[in-house]
Amino acid sequence: MARYVGSVCRQCRREGAKLYLKGDRCYSDKCSFSRRSYAPGQQGQKQARKKVSEYGIQLREKQKARRIYGILERQFRSYFEKADRQKGITGENLLVMLERRLDNVVFRLGFASSRTQARQLVRHGHFMVDGHRVDIPSYLVKPGNVIQVREASKESPLVKEAIEVLATKTVPAWLELSAPDAAGKVVRFPTREEIDVPIQEHFIVELYSR
Numbered sequence: 001m002a003r004y005v006g007s008v009c010r011q012c013r014r015e016g017a018k019l020y021l022k023g024d025r026c027y028s029d030k031c032s033f034s035r036r037s038y039a040p041g042q043q044g045q046k047q048a049r050k051k052v053s054e055y056g057i058q059l060r061e062k063q064k065a066r067r068i069y070g071i072l073e074r075q076f077r078s079y080f081e082k083a084d085r086q087k088g089i090t091g092e093n094l095l096v097m098l099e100r101r102l103d104n105v106v107f108r109l110g111f112a113s114s115r116t117q118a119r120q121l122v123r124h125g126h127f128m129v130d131g132h133r134v135d136i137p138s139y140l141v142k143p144g145n146v147i148q149v150r151e152a153s154k155e156s157p158l159v160k161e162a163i164e165v166l167a168t169k170t171v172p173a174w175l176e177l178s179a180p181d182a183a184g185k186v187v188r189f190p191t192r193e194e195i196d197v198p199i200q201e202h203f204i205v206e207l208y209s210r
Helices: 008-015 023-027 054-069 073-085 090-099 102-108 115-123 157-164 201-208
Strands: 127-129 146-149 175-178 183-186
Touching (some): 054 073, 054 201, 090 102
Antiparallel strands (some): 127 146, 146 183, 175 183
């Protein structure tokens, strides 16, 4: 599957907001966005002064959501179509679905410092869902699912480092973490108030409804 391999710091600068794509580095003085918050490229500083159209605002919001969750356009559109068919508010349905991705849940539980790292760990088969090994980052969890580190993976440097600091992690109310067992449980689906991403989802709905 195709994936973005360029600088993720450029993505934050393009969206004009910190997307926290590099984990702990985003909170340090090394963060590129803190030093250069304007768009990348020779015309980056000039673009900040340009008036953005309604379509431009909607597009940027969609791109921001895609980049935060690390999803390409075709898959993102598929999520939107599924969310639109569900009962309730389409924009909220979309965000809840994105939060249910296994790579995002692994990140939310504190097993990885970023969604990118979580996606890599899942792809390498380090996690089980209800006792079964799952290596698909887009796997959608549901209430009652237990996500646990495989026993054979606990000696992996990245996983081992994460497990050592699990006890200090705070997880969202819709998840439950058992640090001693290196496991987490999905208690329920998240509410919109519990999804702390800087996204105005109604712009995405407006964009796809054109």
